[in-house]
Amino acid sequence: MDLRAHKKPLVTCSLLALLGLTVAPQSHATDSPYLFGDWNGTRTRLAEQGISFDFGYGSEVAHNFTGGTKQITRYTDQWKLGSTLDLEKLWGWSGGTFQVMLTNRNGRNLGADANIGNNQLIQEVYGRGQTWHLTVFALDQKFFDGKLDWRIGRLPVGEDFASFSCDFQNLTFCGAAPGNIVGDYWVNWPTSQWATRIKLHTTDQTYVQIGAYQINPNYVNDRWARRNGWKPDFPGGTKGALIPLEFGWTPIANGLPGSYKVGGWYNNAGGSDLYYDVNHEPLAITGGEALKRDSRYGGYLNFQQQVSGVAGGKGTTVFFNATQADRDTSATDRQIAMGMEYKGPFERSNDMVGFAIGASHANSRLAEYQRLYNQFHPATPGLVKNGYEYVSELFYNWSPIPSINLRPNLQYILHPGGTRQNSNAFVFGLKTSVAF
Template sequence: MLTNLIKRPLAAVMLAGIAFAGTAHADDASSSKYLFGDWNGERTRLAEKGITFDFGYGFEAAHNYSGGDRNLTRYTDQWKFGATFDLDKLWGWNGAKFNIMITDRNGRNLGADANIGNNQLIQEVYGRGQTWHLTVLSLEQKFFDGRLTWKLGRLPVGEDINNFSCDFMNLSFCGAQPGNVVGDYWINWPTSQWATVLKYNTSDDTFVQLAGYQVNPKYADDGYAERNGWKPGFPGGTTGALIPLEFGWKPSLGGLPGSYRVGVWYNTSHGDDLYLNTDHQPLVEFGGTPLQHDSRQGAWITFQQQVTGVAGGEGMTVFLNATAADHSTSATQNQVSVGMEYKGIFNRPNDMVGAAFASTHANGLTARAQRLQNELNPADPVFVNSGSEKVAEVFYSWSPIPSIAIRPNLQYIKDPGGSKQRDDAFVLGLKTSFAF
C-alpha cells in the first residue's frame, strides 16, 4: 500500500548513497553512526580541525483506516544539512562556535487531506511551510570555564528551551511541547527567529536558561515561509518578545541518567480574547474587535528518566510532559503526555520499542463561542471542540545499521480536535531516518 509513495523519497536517498559510496570504506556502514562512514578518514580529519557535519533525511508515511471522510495515504519528508565550526580550533577564538542548519520539507498532511480534524499532526515532520528553511544560524560563546553559554542568532525555540526528543511520529510526543499548545508564537523546528539564549550551569547537574525570541506572525505563516524561509532577514511586523525561563536538573539516579525541566514563559505581545469583544460582549454575537490582553503566558514541566539497564544504553526510559497556557487567549488550553521507550530489545542494541499517550485539551472559551455560533446559525453549524483530543501511539524501531532507523507505528486518535462529533481515527504509519 505504501510502496508507491515511498519510492520517491527513498529513491533520492539511494541516489545520494550511490553518489557518495566511493568515499566510504566498505565496512564503515556496519559500525559507523553515519551511512557514508568516515569518508576515508576525511570526516575525522575535519573534526580535528574544528569542522563537523550533521546531514540527515527523515521520511514519514501514514494511511488513515478510519476517521475523517476518506481513506488516504500521505507522505512528508525532511532533509537537513548542518555544520558546526569550532572557532577555537580554527582561529584560536577561545570558547566560540558557529552553527548553521538548513532544512527542506516536502509532502502532504494526512490529517488535513482526509479531514480528520486532528489538532496534533499525525506526521510531525510536516508543517511550517513545505520548503527550504534557515533553521539555525548562530554564534555560541562560552565564559567562566564553560559554565556560562551565550547564543545569538537565528534559532528555533525548542533548540535550547524545553528541548525534547522526537522518536515518535505524532506531534503530541515530539519536541518542545509548548509549541504544540501555542504554536502561533512559540516557533519550533524547522522555523527560526532572531533570538538570544543564556545558559548558566549552576552545578555539574543543574542549570538555568533565560532567552528572548522575536515574536512576529510571519514566522507562523506557511505562505511567508515558502517565499522567505531560507532568508536570514529581519522581517517587519514584530509584535513583541517571547521570554522563557527554564530550570533544569540532569541527575544520575541509581547510575541511570535523567532530565528534569520546569519553566515559564511570558510573551510581551498583545493577545486577542477568545470570546469577548472590547465592550465585553460575545464576539460571535455582537461582532466588533476582540478584547485585547497585554500579554500571554504559560508554564511547563518535562521529566525523562532511564529506569532500567545500562546508563545511556540498553534499558527502559520513561517520560512525562505537561504544558498549560493562559485561559483567555490560547485556543489549546493544555497538553499532557506520558510514555516509555525500551532500547536494545531482542538483544539488538540499536532497536527499540515505544508507547505513549497524550491528551490535548481545547479551551472552554472556544467551545462556548462555537455553541453560541450554532445557536445563532442553526442552518450552518460548526463542530464544537469542547473536550480533549486523546492520542495513543506504539512503534517498533528497527536499525539494520546504526545510521538507519525504520520505524512502523500505530496511532489511535480519539475525539480529534477535542470534538466528540468527529469520528475516531486509526492510522498506520512509517517513520524513517538516515544519518549521513
C-alpha cells in the same frame, strides 16, 4: 491506498535504505554512524580542524484505516544540511562555536487530506511550509570554564527550552510541547526567530536559563516562508518578544541519567481574546473586534528518567510532559503526555521499542463562543470542540546499520480535535531517518 501521487518519494526512501544495506562498505555498515562513512578520513580530519557536518534525511508515511472521510496514504519528508564551526580550533577564539542548519520539507499531511480533524499532526515532520528554512544561524559562547553559556542568532525556541526528543511520529510526543499548543508564537524546528539565550550552570547537575525570542507573524506564515524562510534577514512586522525561563536538574540515580525541567513563558505581544470583544461583550453575538489581551503566558514540566539497564545504553527510560497555556487566548490550552522507551530488545543494541499516551485539550472558552455563534447563526454552524483529543502510539525501531532507522508505528486518535463528532482514527505509520 492512494499511492499514485507518492511513488517518487517512496522510491527515494527505499533507495536510501537499499544503499545503506547493499552499497556501503561493510566497515561503514557495522561501525560508522554515517551512511557514506568517514569520506576516506576527510570527515575526521576536518572535525579535528574544527569543522563538523550534519547531513540527514527523514520521512514519514501514514495511512488511516479508520477516521476521516476517506482512507488514504500520505508521505512527507525533510532534508537537513548543517555545519558547526569550532572557533577555538579554527581561529583561537576561546569558547566559541558557530552553527548553521538549513532544512527542506516536502509532502502531504494525512490529517488534512483525509479530513480526520486532529489537532496534533499525525506526521510531525509536516508543517511550517513545505520549503527551505533557515533553522539555525547562531553563535554560542562559553564563559568561566563553561559555567555560563550565551547563544545569539536565529534559533528555534524548542532547541533550548522545554526541549524533548522526537522519536515518535505523532506531534503529541515530539519536540518542545509548548510549540504544540501555542505554535503561533512559540516556534519549534524547522522555523527560527532572531533570539538570545543565557544559561547558567549553578552546579554540575543544575542550571537556570532565560531567553528572548522575536515574535513576528511572518515566521509562521507559510506563504512568507516559501519566499524568505531560508534568508538570514530581519523582516518587518515584529510585535514583541517571547521570554521563556527554565530551571533544570540532571541527576544520576543509581548510575542512570535523568532530566527534570520546570519552566514558564511570557509573551508581551499579547493576543486576541477567544470570547469577548473590545466592549467585553460576546464576540459571537456582536461580531465586533476581539478584545486585545496585553500578554500571553504558560508553564510546563518535563521529566525523563532512565530506570533500568546501562547508562545511556540498553534499558528503559520513562517520561512525563505537562503544559498549560493561558485560557484567554489559546485555542488548545493544555497537553499531557507520558510514555516509555526500551533500548536494545532482542539483543539488538541499536533497536528500540516505544509506547506513549497523551491528551490535548480544546479550550472550553472557545467552545462557549462556538455554541453561542451556532445559536445566532444557524445557517453556518461550526464544530464545537470542548474536550480532549487522546492519542496513543506504539513503535518499533529497527536499525539495520547505525546510520539508518526504520520505525513502523501504530497510532490511535480518540475524539480527534477534542470532539466526539469526529470519528476515531486508527493509523499505520513508518518513520525513517538516514544520517549521511
